[in-house]
Amino acid sequence: HKIALLPGDGIGPEIVPQAVRVLEAVGKKFNLEFQFETALIGGAAYDATGHPLPEATLELCRRSDAILLGAVGGPKWDNLEPDLRPERGALLPLRKELGLYANLRPAAVNPALASASTLKEEIVSGLDIMIIRELTGGLYFGQKHREELPGGGQKAVETLEYSTGEIERVARLGFEMARKRNKRLMSVDKANVLESSRLWREVVQELAKEYPDVELNHMYVDNCAMQLVRNPKQFDVMVTENMFGDILTDLASQLTGSIGMLPSASIGGEVALYEPIHGSAPDIAGKNLANPIATILSAAMMLRVSFGLEEPAASIEGAVAKVLEQGYRTGDIMQPGQKQLGTVEMTEAI
Amino acid sequence: HKIALLPGDGIGPEIVPQAVRVLEAVGKKFNLEFQFETALIGGAAYDATGHPLPEATLELCRRSDAILLGAVGGPKWDNLEPDLRPERGALLPLRKELGLYANLRPAAVNPALASASTLKEEIVSGLDIMIIRELTGGLYFGQKHREELPGGGQKAVETLEYSTGEIERVARLGFEMARKRNKRLMSVDKANVLESSRLWREVVQELAKEYPDVELNHMYVDNCAMQLVRNPKQFDVMVTENMFGDILTDLASQLTGSIGMLPSASIGGEVALYEPIHGSAPDIAGKNLANPIATILSAAMMLRVSFGLEEPAASIEGAVAKVLEQGYRTGDIMQPGQKQLGTVEMTEAI
Ligand SMILES: CC(C)[C@H](C(=O)O)[C@@H](O)C(=O)O
Ligand SMILES: CC(C)[C@H](C(=O)O)[C@@H](O)C(=O)O
Numbered sequence: 001h002k003i004a005l006l007p008g009d010g011i012g013p014e015i016v017p018q019a020v021r022v023l024e025a026v027g028k029k030f031n032l033e034f035q036f037e038t039a040l041i042g043g044a045a046y047d048a049t050g051h052p053l054p055e056a057t058l059e060l061c062r063r064s065d066a067i068l069l070g071a072v073g074g075p076k077w078d079n080l081e082p083d084l085r086p087e088r089g090a091l092l093p094l095r096k097e098l099g100l101y102a103n104l105r106p107a108a109v110n111p112a113l114a115s116a117s118t119l120k121e122e123i124v125s126g127l128d129i130m131i132i133r134e135l136t137g138g139l140y141f142g143q144k145h146r147e148e149l150p151g152g153g154q155k156a157v158e159t160l161e162y163s164t165g166e167i168e169r170v171a172r173l174g175f176e177m178a179r180k181r182n183k184r185l186m187s188v189d190k191a192n193v194l195e196s197s198r199l200w201r202e203v204v205q206e207l208a209k210e211y212p213d214v215e216l217n218h219m220y221v222d223n224c225a226m227q228l229v230r231n232p233k234q235f236d237v238m239v240t241e242n243m244f245g246d247i248l249t250d251l252a253s254q255l256t257g258s259i260g261m262l263p264s265a266s267i268g269g270e271v272a273l274y275e276p277i278h279g280s281a282p283d284i285a286g287k288n289l290a291n292p293i294a295t296i297l298s299a300a301m302m303l304r305v306s307f308g309l310e311e312p313a314a315s316i317e318g319a320v321a322k323v324l325e326q327g328y329r330t331g332d333i334m335q336p337g338q339k340q341l342g343t344v345e346m347t348e349a350i
Numbered sequence: 351h352k353i354a355l356l357p358g359d360g361i362g363p364e365i366v367p368q369a370v371r372v373l374e375a376v377g378k379k380f381n382l383e384f385q386f387e388t389a390l391i392g393g394a395a396y397d398a399t400g401h402p403l404p405e406a407t408l409e410l411c412r413r414s415d416a417i418l419l420g421a422v423g424g425p426k427w428d429n430l431e432p433d434l435r436p437e438r439g440a441l442l443p444l445r446k447e448l449g450l451y452a453n454l455r456p457a458a459v460n461p462a463l464a465s466a467s468t469l470k471e472e473i474v475s476g477l478d479i480m481i482i483r484e485l486t487g488g489l490y491f492g493q494k495h496r497e498e499l500p501g502g503g504q505k506a507v508e509t510l511e512y513s514t515g516e517i518e519r520v521a522r523l524g525f526e527m528a529r530k531r532n533k534r535l536m537s538v539d540k541a542n543v544l545e546s547s548r549l550w551r552e553v554v555q556e557l558a559k560e561y562p563d564v565e566l567n568h569m570y571v572d573n574c575a576m577q578l579v580r581n582p583k584q585f586d587v588m589v590t591e592n593m594f595g596d597i598l599t600d601l602a603s604q605l606t607g608s609i610g611m612l613p614s615a616s617i618g619g620e621v622a623l624y625e626p627i628h629g630s631a632p633d634i635a636g637k638n639l640a641n642p643i644a645t646i647l648s649a650a651m652m653l654r655v656s657f658g659l660e661e662p663a664a665s666i667e668g669a670v671a672k673v674l675e676q677g678y679r680t681g682d683i684m685q686p687g688q689k690q691l692g693t694v695e696m697t698e699a700i
Contacts, residue, residue: 087542118473118580139510144545153514156549160489160510164503190593192437195494199506225601226609229579230468243540247597251575259576 001307002035004064004271006057008042009077009086010280011290011343012070018292018347019068019299022316026303030312037064041094042072042086042280052077052090058097066306067273068299071280095135099269102170103133103245104177104305105277107232107252110261112324116333117257119229124255129235130177131252133245134170135266137162138196140242162196162241167203169268174204174239175211181236184215188224188240188248200241221248228252253277260291260332263298265305272306274298284331288342291330293320296350316350323349351657352385354414354621356407358392359427359436360630361640361693362420368642368697369418369649372666376653380662387414391444392422392436392630402427402440408447416656417623418649421630445485449619452520453483453595454527454655455627457582457602460611462674466683467607469579474605479585480527481602483595484520485616487512488546490592512546512591517553519618524554524589525561531586534565538574538590538598550591571598578602603627610641610682613648615655622656624648634681638692641680643670646700666700673699 005020007013023034039057046052052072061067072086083089094100107129109117114125142159149155171187178185187204189197201218208216219227221244227234228248232255240248253259259278266273276294284290297320304313327338328349334340341349355370357363373384389395389407396402402422411417422436433439444450457479459467464475492509499505521537528535537554539547551568558566569577571594577584578598582605590598603609609628616623626644634640647670654663677688678699684690691699 082542082548085542092543118470119468120470123468140543142510146545146549149513149515154549155511155513156546157509157511158545159507160492161505161507163499163505165499190596192432192435193442193490195496195508196506198432199496199504222596222600225575225597226604229601229604244597246540246572247575247594250572251579251601254576254579 001032001066002037002064003302004060004067005036005038006041006067006069007038008070008072008280009044009074010071010282010285012072012280014285014288014290014343015276015292015295016068016070018343019295021347022296022350023299026312026316029315030309032309032312041069041090043074043077045090046077046080046084046086052084052086053093058094061094061098061271064271066302067271068295068302069273069275070295071276071278073280074282092140094273095266096141098271098273099136100266100273101134101136101166101268102173102266103135103249104265104267105131105133105249105252105262107131107256107262109256110258110321110324113256113258113261113333116335117255119255124232124257127232127255129232129252130181130237131245131249132170132174132177132237132239133249134166134241137166138242160194160196162199164199164203167200168207171204171207171239174237175207175214178214178237179211183213184236185217186235186238187216187218188221188238188244189218190221190244191218192220196241224248225251228255249277258333259294260330261293261297263294263301265298265301267305272302274302288344289331290343291332292343292347293330296320296347319350351382351416352387352414353652354410354417355386355388356391356417357388357420358422358630359394359424360421360632360635362422362630364635364638364640364693365626365642365645366418366420368693369645371697372646372700373649376662376666379665380659382659382662391419392440393424393427395440396427396430396434396436402434402436403443408444411444411448411621414621416621416652418645418652419623419625420645421626421628423630424632442490444623445616446491448621448623449486450616450623451484451486451516451618452523452616453485453599454615454617455481455483455599455603455612457481457606457612459606460608460671460674463606463608463611463683466685467605469605474582474607477582477605479582479602480531480587481595481599482520482524482527482587482589483599484516484591487516488592510544510546512549514549514553517550518557521554521557521589524587525557525564528564528587529561533563534586535567536585536588537566537568538571538588538594539568540571540594541568542570546591574598575601578605599627608683609644610680611643611647613644613651615648615651617655622652624652638694639681640693641682642693642697643680646670646697669700
């Protein structure tokens with residue numbers, strides 16, 4: 001399996017190698033061979049080549065079987081023009097170019113860490129939801145322009161567009177995922193206000209006929225934000241459009257209280273991309289303080305989703321759970337009475 | 351003071367009269383005269399006249415000094431065509447027609463109710479934030495259409511528009527409100543992706559020069575959703591565009607654990623509108639079970655914001671706090687060992 005490594009910025013170059021070590025260990029155990037090749041992305045790529053997403057990086061991604069990304073961005077590149085900034089100049093085009101139309105974001109609470117949440121333990125313990133966010137449509141990729149107004153001032157105009165096909169393919173993933181889990185799908189929209197949401201709902205409802213075994217429900221996005229706080233365990237699989245998904249996935253992650261633990265997958269095209277959901281954390285970069293677990297669990301997700309290697313994936317997840325049970329923690333999830341480890345040492349324990 | 355009463359649907363016709371009783375009591379105490387006139391809105395108006403926002407209702411609003419709304423909507427009207435549904439056919443046009451461009455949504459935790467939140471008590475006790483949501487622009491009032499696609503299927507297209515003037519007037523309210531409170535304003539946008547957010551940020555930054563005493567910060571909406579869960583007390587006044595505000599205000603309300611307590615004001619035009627943030631709760635309508643406090647506190651907000659009557663407003667708020675301290679509760683906020691009251695009895699206690 002050829003894996004493209006895109007460490008990126010901040011703690012990215014620290015955590016990606018840790019996931020590689022875990023993949024190598026699991027490779028030995030299960031007799032699998034991984035080939036790794038590294039490329040630049042984000043601020044690091046901008047510094048070296050003048051662009052946050054060099055052609056060579058895209059090319060490597062295209063001829064790999066899967067991609068493991070660290071994180072991009074940092075204050076150093078915040079004042080570049082928007083299209084050269086790591087987030088907008090690299091992440092968004094990467095998603096579009098590779099056709100990664102669905103972002104899979106599990107928000108699950110590890111039993112050892114339920115008390116780390118700002119929510120009461122009984123509200124979040126055992127939480128296990130999967131949010132599927134549409135990733136290559138909507139406001140993110142609409143037309144955008146400015147107009148000068150006759151009386152002075154300006155007007156910004158941008159479009160939110162969705163087609164039947166764009167909605168259907170991501171909704172289908174939602175139904176398939178629900179089938180593999182608890183057979184409940186919540187589609188989130190704002191159909192009482194948005195035309196694109198009305199089309200979204202129509203398409204999802206039509207598709208539901210193919211999945212009579214899945215219980216489909218619809219919820220408005222504002223109510224959904226409330227319900228995630230009120231009673232998150234009511235959800236199983238959720239599917240929503242790009243901008244709502246951006247907000248709701250971050251909200252859901254925070255419910256777990258330990259975003260340093262959460263992996264993600266972006267799928268849909270020929271090759272899928274895996275990354276921790278946390279950012280590049282420039283403040284702790286280079287200090288052996290970063291939590292490598294989200295990246296390690298992203299590698300496990302890669303094994304399961306891209307390579308169909310269920311047992312090796314479960315073996316990584318089991319190792320992570322065990323190490324946490326044994327009381328090992330990185331700084332971000334440290335609790336009284338537990339043993340604090342650095343990035344490298346946590347990986348060794350796993 | 352001429353007050354238009356729009357009870358609406360569900361529990362609306364139960365709670366609005368309770369707020370009227372409180373206003374009459376406070377009128378007696380402070381020697382104020384209120385004139386009340388009632389009109390139909392929402393499903394009740396549709397049933398009686400064929401439209402959820404009859405001309406007579408708009409006309410009453412225009413010649414009143416303030417409006418007190420209960421709630422609109424219910425399953426009975428959910429299958430009408432969108433423009434006749436209570437929410438879209440009455441609420442949105444009412445906002446637009448009356449020029450109510452700013453929605454003020456306090457999310458404050460009453461000390462007696464801090465334990466009702468799903469968040470840990472130390473995270474929310476003492477919480478007191480004010481969110482200002484732009485209410486007559488953005489995706490809500492953009493152009494919307496459908497296209498048939500050549501290969502089959504459809505495309506929905508809608509626009510998100512904001513002008514300098516629309517942003518400036520609501521941002522100004524944010525700065526003014528921050529000045530009256532703790533002098534900190536958080537502007538929430540998605541400037542790393544949206545053109546309208548970039549204009550938003552430019553306009554807010556420019557306006558900040560007039561308010562050197564207010565500390566202005568910017569936050570992306572996805573991060574803001576996380577921060578509201580992680581540490582909501584970091585915020586004082588927040589200002590954001592219509593759709594983000596729809597999501598964030600509901601999220602913030604839920605943090606308090608008692609949305610039956612939260613009032614709101616929609617201001618900007620000649621006359622302002624006050625309403626509880628909760629819905630019409632058709633399931634408990636007509637049973638003397640509804641919590642009238644959000645509506646009563648909306649009336650207090652009216653006294654303060656529309657009429658400048660600080661002392662009478664504070665007197666209502668004080669009465670509510672005292673009744674809660676004494677252990678009186680409606681069903682929605684009932685806690686072990688407290689005394690449960692009905693809608694009417696709770697109002698009497700207040
Ligand atoms: C950095 C930003 C453009 C990006 C997004 O909004 O998609 C990020 O928030 C994410 O969720 O991956
Ligand atoms: C009912 C709906 C159209 C409305 C909105 O989205 O503005 C509601 O959610 C609100 O916040 O007042």
